[in-house]
Amino acid sequence: MARAFASVSVGEELGPKTMPVGRGTLVDYANASLDQNPIHQDEGFAKSVGLPDVIAHGMWTMGAAATLVSDWAGDAGRVVEYGTRFTAMVVVPLDGAELEVSGVVKSLDEATKRATVELTATAAGQKVLGRCTAVVQLD
Amino acid sequence: MPVNEDYVGRSFPPVGPYAVDPAMIAAFASAVGATDPVHFDAEAARAAGYRDVIAPPTMAVRFDQLASREYVQDPDAGIDYSRVVHGEQRFTHHRPITAGDELTAQTTVDSIRMAGGHAMITVRSEITAGEEPVATTHSTIVVRGGE
Numbered sequence: 001m002a003r004a005f006a007s008v009s010v011g012e013e014l015g016p017k018t019m020p021v022g023r024g025t026l027v028d029y030a031n032a033s034l035d036q037n038p039i040h041q042d043e044g045f046a047k048s049v050g051l052p053d054v055i056a057h058g059m060w061t062m063g064a065a066a067t068l069v070s071d072w073a074g075d076a077g078r079v080v081e082y083g084t085r086f087t088a089m090v091v092v093p094l095d096g097a098e099l100e101v102s103g104v105v106k107s108l109d110e111a112t113k114r115a116t117v118e119l120t121a122t123a124a125g126q127k128v129l130g131r132c133t134a135v136v137q138l139d
Numbered sequence: 140m141p142v143n144e145d146y147v148g149r150s151f152p153p154v155g156p157y158a159v160d161p162a163m164i165a166a167f168a169s170a171v172g173a174t175d176p177v178h179f180d181a182e183a184a185r186a187a188g189y190r191d192v193i194a195p196p197t198m199a200v201r202f203d204q205l206a207s208r209e210y211v212q213d214p215d216a217g218i219d220y221s222r223v224v225h226g227e228q229r230f231t232h233h234r235p236i237t238a239g240d241e242l243t244a245q246t247t248v249d250s251i252r253m254a255g256g257h258a259m260i261t262v263r264s265e266i267t268a269g270e271e272p273v274a275t276t277h278s279t280i281v282v283r284g285g286e
Contacts, residue, residue, distance in 0.1 A: 001187070002187070019172050025172075028166070028169065028170040029170040031166065031170075032163070032169075032170040033167065033170070033198075033200060033201050034201055034204055034205065035204060049221070058225045058228070059197060059200050059225070059228065060170070062197055062228060063170075063171030063173075063195060063196075063197040063198075064171045066171070066173075066195060066196050066197055067171060067172055067173045067174070067175075067195075070173065070175055070195065070196070071174075071175060075175070075177060075187050076178065076193065076196065076235070077177060077189060077193045077234075079232065080231070080232050081229070081230065081231050081232070082196050082197070082229070082230045082232075083227070083228065083229030083230065083277075084227065084228060084229075086224075086225050086227065086228075134196075
């Protein structure tokens with residue numbers, strides 16, 4: 001059930017949530033999203049084009065971060081707007097990596113019962129998404 | 140060949156329709172670590188007011204990607220895909236993508252900005268089910284200049 005608008009306040013925190021990401025995760029994401037760029041799967045190829053290792057799809061990171069706000073909303077269909085900049089790579093070595101996601105309610109719109117949530121996502125201590133915000137339709 | 144700035148404002152032929160089924164949604168949801176039952180369980184989705192299971196918010200990119208290929212693979216557009224970095228992404232959902240949808244997507248080049256030898260290109264894809272708007276995506280890609 002979707003979260004009630006009346007129960008939410010500005011400054012409310014979401015998470016943090018830690019999400020593991022391995023090479024298998026990226027193969028699954030490549031197949032599900034149709035993005036088969038080898039920099040997300042093939043270590044040799046990634047290194048040959050100057051990357052430190054396999055890197056996660058930016059869109060995997062964005063999608064994984066969205067789960068924090070979807071779960072908070074109580075219904076993934078309530079995320080009506082979602083946007084981000086990609087500010088750094090999530091490097092995924094053979095033994096995997098972790099994405100840490102947290103959020104905060106930045107503003108509430110009484111008229112539409114919509115909340116704007118700002119998300120922070122970091123990997124290996126580095127911020128990987130910039131200006132990542134979601135607008136959620138509450139009840 | 141440099142990025143062709145004459146493409147600003149150009150719309151490409153719509154692609155699709157593509158059928159959305161529960162397996163596609165479940166695979167995408169699992170890959171991004173989503174566990175909300177509205178992606179996996181039709182009963183849960185109906186209880187939330189949907190016709191069938193719904194996609195996670197970023198699955199719209201799958202259809203954006205199919206539509207924007209018409210642009211980025213156009214040889215006259217001058218886009219060297221090996222030099223492309225994803226800079227920014229935005230989604231506006233008019234309603235969730237739902238199993239049973241037959242989606243069409245059409246890409247328009249909204250802007251091309253040259254800066255420091257790089258090209259920043261913003262493309263918009265309108266995703267529709269027949270006449271009904273479903274989602275609008277805005278993607279900014281950066282085509283890095285040659286050294």
